[in-house]
Amino acid sequence: MNVIEVRELTKKFGDFTAVDKISFEVKEGEIFGFLGANGAGKTTAMRILCGLSKPTSGEAKVAGYDIYKQAEPVKQHIGYMSQKFSLYGNLKVWENIRLFGGIYGLSDKQLKEKTDRMLAVLHMEDKRDTLVDSLPLGWKQKLAFSVAILHDPRIVFLDEPTGGVDPVTRRQFWELIYQAARRGITVFVTTHYMDEAEYCDRVSIMVDGRVDALDSPSALKKQFNTTTMNDVFYSLARKAGRGE
């Protein structure tokens, strides 16, 4: 079953077509990599799916709801984490959890259980009363991801979630993504790291506002006759007409 369905989605800013009639589906429970060079339109497309931006034309359904006409139920069923923001720095760990739990309407009992379980999984039980600012970046991002799926959304959107962290922490972060996927949460992730693209079930590559390739990493490599996702990406990105 498809948890995201996009039909001919277009977004124009004046004369500039940021997203050009893209169509694709994301299946329930899969890890979907959304790749593209800077300026290819992937952030714009993702913002539309999250309800942060309105499309110029075309339609999209997220978790079965029309993003345009049923924005409120969509919000209940998605989680979102961006690279730019990971939690409030001058709030303690548990205060951040309680804040977002409260925003998503969890009861106090649910919140307590979930907080305990989450901190145990992250091995952060002793960090409960620590200000988020004093945690290392990698920890913050793992925590931010766990908070983004606190309300058991059907889909979680991750916007370059591992920007700026070391390879070990990135690996640990992907462990969390796999755990979430095993729980049935669909993961929609943008990234610049091609090794991360290999971890995805399927990837799409955007060039100049269009989706130029969409398949599993192994199928893509076979199609482009190479052994790495890097090469796949380069051979597509080279065709790009617009720069940064």
Add this chain to the structure above:
Amino acid sequence: MKQFQSFLKKEFYHIFRDSRTTITMMVIPIVLVILFGYAITTEIKSTRFVVFDQSKNSTTQRIIDRLAASEYFVIYKQVSSYEEIETLFRKNKIRMAIVFPPDFEENRQTGTEVQLLTDASDPNEATSLVEYATTIINTELTKDYIVSSVGIKPVVRLLYNPQMKDAYNFVPGVMGMILILICSIMTSVGIVREKEYGSMEVLLVSPLKPVYIILAKATPYLLISLVNILTILSLAYFLLDVPIKGSLFLVIMLSLLYALLALTLGLFVSTIAKTQQAAMLICGIALMLPIILLSGMMFPVENMPWILQQLSNLIPARWYIVALRDVMIKGLGVTEILPEISILVVMTLVLIVLSVKRFKVRLE
């Protein structure tokens, strides 16, 4: 409701953990009131003067005693030459000198002269000093000679502020300025910060209603404004002897209405500004200067050119200051300040509509 509570809690944590900003917000009003109250004042107090008395009789002595006894003047010393006066002026020891001519007493009937010397390098002060001293001297002179005065003598009574205290004027003015600055800067910076950090996106993706974000941002600052209102009022009342003639409750409600207006103004600024610095500049400069210059806080609106008078109508502080003076100093009631209250309410509503519209536009 739970959403709102959680978000409101977060706002309070932000404010209390950023203790430097919070303390600044509490201390600035105190500093400003004390500054305006004591340092920046046009009132004359304990000015030192010298006397060059060439007549030396009971009348001159009485005038001197009278001057020295007033709170405006303190006698520095008696001198015996103009040179001495000149030296003291140059050394900045005195601000005024009084010279009684040798024939002071003889000419009493035909009109005698007293010379007042002041340092006119500060013209305002010099003028006031002359005015104060002349009044005192004249009262003393006319005391024993009930001159069958020809013509009409104006009898002046200063209503509401008989001692002509500056504080009566500037306390409402300072409140008008501080409340709008603190409320608008804090709200706009608070909202723009979320945009800058990217947390606004996360909040907008969540089911949290934008109106809750706005309300939760405004609530803590409204409370801080209440603290500020109470601090300024108590400083004014206990330290500067400004009376609160009207109802204290009305003063506080009026000030809260004005603070609410300032919050919506900050909200509106936050829909325009992209960075915290921009928000601070817009509130700090674009709001502060018009308030100081056009609100009637410093310069009477009636004396302005027509176009500036029209402009000053748009300044919320103007209406608040007028209403606050009416209640605090004149002791008027709510019916008398209804026009000002309605203007402030209308301004608030307009700003709310404008900002909510712009806030929504920004989501798209």
